[in-house]
Amino acid sequence: MASAGHSSELQSVVALVKTLTNAQLKDILRSEGLAVSGRITFKDSPFYTILEQLTPTVECKIREQTRDNVELKVVLTPTVASRLQADPNLRVMVYCAADSGLNQYTKSDIAFPHQVELKANLDEVKANLKGLKNKPGTTRPADVTNYIRKKPGYPNHIVMTYALTQKRFFVLVNLVQRHPIEDLVLELKRRKTITKEQVLREMKNRAEDSDIVATSTVMSLKCPLSTLRIEVPCRTVICTHNQCFDASSFLQLQEQAPTWSCPVCSKATSYESLQVDQYVDDILHSTSPDVEQVIIEPDGKWSSPKEDEFKGAGGVTPATEDEDELIEIKEPGIVHVKQESLSASGLSLERTPAQSREPSATSSAARLSTNKRSAAQVIDLTGSDDEGDLSPVRPAKRLATNAPHRAYARPAFRNSFSSGLVNGGNLSFTNQANSESPRQIGGYDA
Numbered sequence: 001m002a003s004a005g006h007s008s009e010l011q012s013v014v015a016l017v018k019t020l021t022n023a024q025l026k027d028i029l030r031s032e033g034l035a036v037s038g039r040i041t042f043k044d045s046p047f048y049t050i051l052e053q054l055t056p057t058v059e060c061k062i063r064e065q066t067r068d069n070v071e072l073k074v075v076l077t078p079t080v081a082s083r084l085q086a087d088p089n090l091r092v093m094v095y096c097a098a099d100s101g102l103n104q105y106t107k108s109d110i111a112f113p114h115q116v117e118l119k120a121n122l123d124e125v126k127a128n129l130k131g132l133k134n135k136p137g138t139t140r141p142a143d144v145t146n147y148i149r150k151k152p153g154y155p156n157h158i159v160m161t162y163a164l165t166q167k168r169f170f171v172l173v174n175l176v177q178r179h180p181i182e183d184l185v186l187e188l189k190r191r192k193t194i195t196k197e198q199v200l201r202e203m204k205n206r207a208e209d210s211d212i213v214a215t216s217t218v219m220s221l222k223c224p225l226s227t228l229r230i231e232v233p234c235r236t237v238i239c240t241h242n243q244c245f246d247a248s249s250f251l252q253l254q255e256q257a258p259t260w261s262c263p264v265c266s267k268a269t270s271y272e273s274l275q276v277d278q279y280v281d282d283i284l285h286s287t288s289p290d291v292e293q294v295i296i297e298p299d300g301k302w303s304s305p306k307e308d309e310f311k312g313a314g315g316v317t318p319a320t321e322d323e324d325e326l327i328e329i330k331e332p333g334i335v336h337v338k339q340e341s342l343s344a345s346g347l348s349l350e351r352t353p354a355q356s357r358e359p360s361a362t363s364s365a366a367r368l369s370t371n372k373r374s375a376a377q378v379i380d381l382t383g384s385d386d387e388g389d390l391s392p393v394r395p396a397k398r399l400a401t402n403a404p405h406r407a408y409a410r411p412a413f414r415n416s417f418s419s420g421l422v423n424g425g426n427l428s429f430t431n432q433a434n435s436e437s438p439r440q441i442g443g444y445d446a
Contacts, residue, residue, distance in 0.1 A: 067163035120147035199279035214298035
């Protein structure tokens with residue numbers, strides 16, 4: 001009798017449930033703290049391992065012309081709270097996936113609505129939730145660990161606001177274990193590698209192929225991603241090229257935007273298919289850090305490019321035997337060109353201290369010096385004892401070259417900071433070949 005009564009009661013409940021709508025069923029599940037939709041599973045990632053789901057899965061309804069928001073409440077247990085405080089690689093992350101219409105056993109890509117805003121305890125979460133355009137699966141989960149209070153029993157409120165969606169989304173919060181890139185690189189080194197013997201065998205087989213003309217090639221030792229010298233060379237076994245990329249640089253890029261494609265040939269790859277190339281690793285350890293490429297022969301032998309091929313690339317000028325005949329002016333002074341040094345050209349010059357500070361003074365004096373000069377051609381760069389600072393500095397006077405030979409006297413030029421005359425007060429321009437009429441410059445006849 002009892003069994004018959006229980007069966008009759010069960011049938012009545014089933015009949016009642018069948019009369020309920022989807023909205024009513026979801027309200028019952030929410031009131032009991034149960035998941036509204038089926039369990040969402042995400043594709044595996046080498047950077048995170050999901051340990052525990054901290055909130056129920058919440059549905060984001062279609063909102064083609066309006067906006068809406070969903071709320072997730074994270075309440076940490078004493079065990080989880082203490083673990084979060086002790087382990088910096090234990091993280092609280094928001095996961096989201098679009099409704100693809102597949103069954104619950106299909107693993108989903110992480111995907112957020114196109115227009116979305118995420119807040120945790122009223123603080124805006126700074127995270128890139130869009131990923132790469134037209135490339136599903138290039139989005140990371142949103143890390144909210146630093147925004148929540150790690151206290152047992154404290155209700156942490158996470159609100160996601162979204163708009164203009166044409167499909168449903170499902171969002172939840174997971175407790176995950178983060179795997180640092182350094183640990184992933186160490187794991188790459190420990191597991192199966194592409195041995196040096198295997199690479200040489202493959203190169204030998206290609207060289208012996210009659211349909212392939214084997215020639216020497218240049219292999220770069222720089223990572224195509226970071227453009228820096230490779231530290232841990234890796235590539236995938238499905239790639240036919242020998243060009244490697246740096247493991248750390250590649251994993252850093254995948255953590256930010258997980259495309260999982262080879263940076264050399266763009267073939268699809270994964271963390272499990274990456275292997276360290278011991279042949280390239282041997283070359284890296286056998287060359288100096290400044291070597292950026294090597295020449296690979298068809299039989300696998302390699303050599304560094306000749307050093308003389310790169311000489312002159314920096315524009316270095318070879319030293320000459322006249323390098324010691326440079327003119328150096330250690331301090332402002334008067335440049336005197338003695339008469340006997342210009343006896344061959346018949347040119348007599350005497351400059352004032354103001355003119356000696358002009359750039360043309362040094363260059364003019366330097367042009368008077370030749371590689372093979374006589375002992376009488378001496379340039380005296382010693383300043384006089386009574387020189388001083390002049391203000392204002394006047395431009396150098398143009399040398400007269402067209403008028404008949406004659407000398408012009410010029411009024412004394414006084415130093416603005418002293419009452420005495422500079423260098424005797426007179427400056428003469430004498431050309432034994434030609435001269436021109438004086439011209440007025442600053443009130444003085446030149």
